[in-house]
Amino acid sequence: MMSTLGGLQRYFRVILLLVALTLLLLAGFLHTDLELLIPLFGGQAKGPPVTNIMFLKTHKTASSTVLNILYRFAETHNLSVALPAGRHVHLGYPWFFLARYVEGVASQQRFNIMCNHLRFNLPEVQKVMPNDTFYFSILRNPVFQLESSFIYYKAYAPAFQRAPSLDAFLASPQTFYNDSHLLRDVYAKNNMWFDFGFNPNAPAEEGYMRARIAEVEQRFQLVLIAEHLDESLVLLRRRLRWALDDVVAFRLNSRSARSVTRLAPETRERAQRWCALDWRLYQHFNRSLWGQLRAELGPRRLRGEVARLRARRRELAVLCLQDGGAPQNRTQIHDPGLRPYQPGAVDILGYNLRPGLDNRTQRVCQRLVTPELQYMAHLYSLQFPEKPPKKIPRGAY
């Protein structure tokens, strides 16, 4: 009798193992999102997808790539976006955000998604966004963020105009940077700190920095890190309970290699000291991201999720993009609607779509590669068909 029971138990274990293996194989074949199966085994992913979201779009931090994710989600789910009013292309930046910078704010109670450039000002944001809004942002290593800003805003920021190079600027920043030019020079010092609504010229005192970082931590449920964008997107996806395809994105708004300057070690150290507030902010949230990843996923699961995200991105690149998926410079992008804004002499890269795509695929692919300004103008026309369409500033064409 005992041996018959033991035999039956073994038999059931083998059957269970076979069922689990079959499910895994099927999921692989059908590209099924395994997390959809996780609730069956008592895992996470409870509740509907999060649809009320505020993304603080910091500058030169991969934020246009994240914005594309949000615009696509808004468009495919018919959600309202708090877009800049009238002919504007951002929400009052570099002034503190005010609710009246949003188109239609008087007639619409609240919006689902807010993600255009603004300087963070919580009480005014709360006038536009619902109480249960998910707040998140993104930071990048301030050394590379500053290097990117220096080239991108060279012709615009007085501090950069006067400096012959970033090396020269950082060797003697006070020669070029003047507090009284703050509005145009916000890109020249602690720009991410400024975007969060803080004073970029404040002394880097420990107590002050700690207090401001605590404020950010209290309001923002997540801060992504550009150097670890895929890991960040895995976590974002978990928090928002979104599908894998919702967070897959191509790299947008990147410069050609010829526009990127290699920095000497002493220039990097100077940049860290010059942007000490940003440096502290970045270090804190980089540590915090990895702490959350360890606690919520662990290294094996994280590796798996990142691999799936990258595999899907490669698949979409093969499906959608011409030229083997490599980003192209402005003269090589055939469709003006896909050509990103080009400030000054910088070469900002974009993509060409593969010709002959069927309508549905074309729509999916086009959304993935539409630059920020063109996408904003498109959403604006959908949301406000009665208003004159947004004009894209010169430089995009």
Ligand SMILES: Nc1ncnc2c1ncn2[C@@H]1O[C@H](COP(=O)(O)OS(=O)(=O)O)[C@@H](OP(=O)(O)O)[C@H]1O
């Ligand atoms: N996926 C991913 N991973 C890492 N880095 C990325 C990614 N996507 C964009 N980028 C880089 O982000 C820079 C552009 O940042 P933004 O889009 O925030 O710029 S902007 O403020 O909206 O103009 C720009 O940096 P630079 O090329 O150094 O200028 C992009 O290359």
